[in-house]
Amino acid sequence: MRNNLMTNVLIIGSGVGGLSAGIILAKLGFQVTVVEKNRLPGGLMRSYTRGGTECDVGVHYLGALGHGEILQKLFNYLGVASKIPVERMGKDGVIDKYIFDNFTFDLPEGLDAYQENLRNTFPDEHRQIAEIMKRLRHSAEKMRSLDFLFPAQNDFSMLEQSEPLGKILTQLQCSPGLRAVIGVPCCWMGVSLEECPCFYHNMILATYLFSSWRLACSGSKMADVFAERLKSLGGKIIQAEEVEKILVNARVAEGIQLKSGQMLKARIVIGAVHPKIVLNMLPKGAVKPSYRKRISQLEDTPGIFSVHAELDASSHKAIPHNIFKVNTDKSGNILDMKFYQLKKSEKGGKNTFSILTSGKPELWRPWENTMTGWRGSDYVEEKEKRAWTLIHEAEEIFGPLCDAKLVDAYTPLTIRDWVNSPGGSAYGVLRSSKQLLSTALLNRTSVRGLFLAGQSAMAPGILGTILGSLSTVKLIVRNLKLET
Numbered sequence: 001m002r003n004n005l006m007t008n009v010l011i012i013g014s015g016v017g018g019l020s021a022g023i024i025l026a027k028l029g030f031q032v033t034v035v036e037k038n039r040l041p042g043g044l045m046r047s048y049t050r051g052g053t054e055c056d057v058g059v060h061y062l063g064a065l066g067h068g069e070i071l072q073k074l075f076n077y078l079g080v081a082s083k084i085p086v087e088r089m090g091k092d093g094v095i096d097k098y099i100f101d102n103f104t105f106d107l108p109e110g111l112d113a114y115q116e117n118l119r120n121t122f123p124d125e126h127r128q129i130a131e132i133m134k135r136l137r138h139s140a141e142k143m144r145s146l147d148f149l150f151p152a153q154n155d156f157s158m159l160e161q162s163e164p165l166g167k168i169l170t171q172l173q174c175s176p177g178l179r180a181v182i183g184v185p186c187c188w189m190g191v192s193l194e195e196c197p198c199f200y201h202n203m204i205l206a207t208y209l210f211s212s213w214r215l216a217c218s219g220s221k222m223a224d225v226f227a228e229r230l231k232s233l234g235g236k237i238i239q240a241e242e243v244e245k246i247l248v249n250a251r252v253a254e255g256i257q258l259k260s261g262q263m264l265k266a267r268i269v270i271g272a273v274h275p276k277i278v279l280n281m282l283p284k285g286a287v288k289p290s291y292r293k294r295i296s297q298l299e300d301t302p303g304i305f306s307v308h309a310e311l312d313a314s315s316h317k318a319i320p321h322n323i324f325k326v327n328t329d330k331s332g333n334i335l336d337m338k339f340y341q342l343k344k345s346e347k348g349g350k351n352t353f354s355i356l357t358s359g360k361p362e363l364w365r366p367w368e369n370t371m372t373g374w375r376g377s378d379y380v381e382e383k384e385k386r387a388w389t390l391i392h393e394a395e396e397i398f399g400p401l402c403d404a405k406l407v408d409a410y411t412p413l414t415i416r417d418w419v420n421s422p423g424g425s426a427y428g429v430l431r432s433s434k435q436l437l438s439t440a441l442l443n444r445t446s447v448r449g450l451f452l453a454g455q456s457a458m459a460p461g462i463l464g465t466i467l468g469s470l471s472t473v474k475l476i477v478r479n480l481k482l483e484t
């Protein structure tokens, strides 16, 4: 640890990836500086306020925050657990309600309850369900500890069960209904069932089945807790400064250059932003052409369109679970999905109604070359038109929403400009079976001293991103040991 005190680390980006990597490194004694282009830290974790209503962006619910569960252990280790108030979902027996055209499915808390609901909904498919549960329980076992991050032999244990889940369900001859139910968690993470590695689906689903939670504070509060924790450990955050270049000499990272021209030197640089953004910051020739090609050709997860509206709390009570409206084809493959949350607002007598759905990039193409705040009134009109269409469609589930007041809507272009995510991708690189090899070990680069963190490094979501940070720090510490 004494050696670490001599080591400066610069982290590009203050999302949960950059801040959690910074906290872990600061705990280990490194001198950490995080550089953030936005005025405030937090990236997607941070919420924003419109007309007094808090609008969530990248934290709608979290899994595995129960006592001794994986995210709770990580929050404890980071020193943020007690400062982020959360409330447990599923008190009414449901975490997520999936609404399909001809049936509904309630996702409950607990693996046994999930198996039982599957068996009750699909009484003729007990054999298939047993097979699905065998794999799910295996992944759940892994997610109960952090052992999979520190395998004794190699780093490939995550690649077990790498076959696409869609293929497995086809082999098991699952009905379209069962296929549709199983497909929802992958779709929520931007991967189709056809392309979703089995372990990826299972690890995500398992953590939400352990226990599911909503923030009982704003996303901004959560972001501030992470930022303050880093500062309390001696870390620094430079805000409202965009990193333009990564300084590299003879394939060794030496620091960064800000847009303002200022240069900062460090032995270790971490790009906690999308890998393509890191690539663009590197001088020509800094990495091998094969690495440049691999990163620049990575397919990303799609963007999201989101609506926040205000409803009268007296006529629209808060709902303690999430609702997914899912459209599928005849085979049970998901074509389109809408996610709804109706929760208490900070404004008295009001509740906040949020809708998330496909970003439909073709709708926003005319404004592709514009920046947030400068897109013009036609963009605002188009956004509001789409928002109202979605609110009216939701009436099928929630009843008349004539009192709805549109608070805000954002498009993939908003996300693109807010956090520098290519094309407004919501969850970074696509973790598909096809891209399994090209997305493996993404936290290492061919530049000595340059590492990646953030949601693309290992897996997206708050949990996946923090796991990625742990893995990146492990790599840094190992490399430094090898150098001494």
Ligand SMILES: Cc1cc2nc3c(=O)[nH]c(=O)nc-3n(C[C@H](O)[C@H](O)[C@H](O)COP(=O)(O)OP(=O)(O)OC[C@H]3O[C@@H](n4cnc5c(N)ncnc54)[C@H](O)[C@@H]3O)c2cc1C
Binding pocket: 012, 013, 014, 015, 016, 017, 018, 035, 036, 037, 038, 041, 042, 043, 044, 045, 057, 058, 059, 060, 061, 062, 241, 242, 243, 244, 272, 273, 277, 304, 306, 356, 415, 418, 419, 420, 421, 425, 426, 427, 453, 454, 455, 456, 460, 461, 462, 463, 465
């Ligand atoms: C709509 C939506 C809903 C989601 N819902 C959930 C959910 O319910 N639960 C869950 O667990 N996960 C959810 N996620 C995913 C989760 O929010 C992300 O996986 C996670 O926040 C990503 O963190 P990150 O640090 O990798 O990236 P980011 O949060 O994008 O952080 C990157 C940071 O880098 C900064 N930056 C970029 N370029 C530069 C530069 N050149 N110089 C300096 N700074 C720079 C950005 O401004 C940003 O602050 C959701 C995501 C989206 C988009």
